[in-house]
Amino acid sequence: xxxxxxxxxxxxxxxxxxxxxxxxxxxxxxxxxxxxxxxxxxxxxxxxxxxxxxxxxxxxxxxxxxxxxxxxxxxxxxxxxxxxxxxxxxxxxxxxxxxxxxxxxxxxxxxxxxxxx
Amino acid sequence: xxxxxxxxxxxxxxxxxxxxxxxxxxxxxxxxxxxxxxxxxxxxxxxxxxxxxxxxxxxxxxxxxxxxxxxxxxxxxxxxxxxxxxxxxxxxxxxxxxxxxxxxxxxxxxxxxxxxx
DNA sequence: GTATTACATCGACAAACGTGAGTGTTATTG
DNA sequence: CAATAACACTCACGTTTGTCGATGTAATAC
Numbered sequence: 001x002x003x004x005x006x007x008x009x010x011x012x013x014x015x016x017x018x019x020x021x022x023x024x025x026x027x028x029x030x031x032x033x034x035x036x037x038x039x040x041x042x043x044x045x046x047x048x049x050x051x052x053x054x055x056x057x058x059x060x061x062x063x064x065x066x067x068x069x070x071x072x073x074x075x076x077x078x079x080x081x082x083x084x085x086x087x088x089x090x091x092x093x094x095x096x097x098x099x100x101x102x103x104x105x106x107x108x109x110x111x112x113x114x115x116x117x
Numbered sequence: 118x119x120x121x122x123x124x125x126x127x128x129x130x131x132x133x134x135x136x137x138x139x140x141x142x143x144x145x146x147x148x149x150x151x152x153x154x155x156x157x158x159x160x161x162x163x164x165x166x167x168x169x170x171x172x173x174x175x176x177x178x179x180x181x182x183x184x185x186x187x188x189x190x191x192x193x194x195x196x197x198x199x200x201x202x203x204x205x206x207x208x209x210x211x212x213x214x215x216x217x218x219x220x221x222x223x224x225x226x227x228x229x230x231x232x233x234x
Numbered sequence: 235g236t237a238t239t240a241c242a243t244c245g246a247c248a249a250a251c252g253t254g255a256g257t258g259t260t261a262t263t264g
Numbered sequence: 265c266a267a268t269a270a271c272a273c274t275c276a277c278g279t280t281t282g283t284c285g286a287t288g289t290a291a292t293a294c
Contacts, residue, residue, distance in 0.1 A: 045252080047252095073252090073254085074254050074255080075254095076254065076256090077252070077253055077254065080252075080253080081252085084251095095260095097260090097261060097262075098260075098262065099261095
């Protein structure tokens with residue numbers, strides 16, 4: 001919201017004097033920021049974002065062989081993206097014979113989602 | 118939610134036959150994915166995430182000179198991060214004499230936030 | 235006018251990234 | 265058994281990233 005608080009009428013500080021006193025501080029500490037940024041970074045690729053979208057909407061376990069034809073990338077690149085999502089703690093997978101099934105880890109997106117709301 | 122739908126009992130496809138028919142599709146189209154991934158990517162760095170946190174919570178325009186002492190990075194690096202946030206359409210700035218004031222663009226995070234919820 | 239401050243931009247660097255071709259591993263089919 | 269499918273992993277590549285020091289630009293203070 002463009003509240004347009006008073007823009008503190010600053011003055012150039014005297015030689016060597018400290019600049020503006022900071023009057024605002026982050027509510028989110030470094031630890032939280034690291035966790036949420038890791039999740040956001042993993043979502044920061046359109047293919048990975050669509051992957052998560054598919055997995056979330058399906059709300060079950062999806063075979064990689066169903067994901068491959070949805071995207072215009074090679075199988076190895078898709079595997080790489082799934083690996084990134086797993087490394088970020090967003091998804092996990094389960095082997096079943098020849099097939100691998102991926103699913104979204106419940107609550108993995110919650111902290112970021114809550115912060116954004 | 119770990120609904121654990123039936124894991125379709127796949128069978129190895131015959132030589133040359135198409136693999137699994139995809140039964141799931143993304144709800145989010147390519148355009149949306151590109152927009153949201155751009156925002157997520159910009160939030161995918163802990164310093165930028167904290168920057169956005171400060172600017173959002175303050176709900177007004179914040180002078181760069183107040184932001185610099187909050188983080189353990191050089192002024193030029195901070196400027197670089199603010200530039201990235203601006204390029205992603207998350208923040209904008211306003212010059213006032215020697216000082217620059219940054220603020221979050223209303224609704225810039227809305228699409229991503231809604232998708233995550 | 236001169237000195238100095240606030241901020242953005244440039245140049246450089248190592249590290250990480252997205253991508254595909256190729257390879258390896260394991261399981262299934264026949 | 266042999267052939268082959270599904271998937272992850274390795275290697276190589278060009279691109280992007282985060283970082284800092286140095287420089288540029290514009291405005292203020294004296």
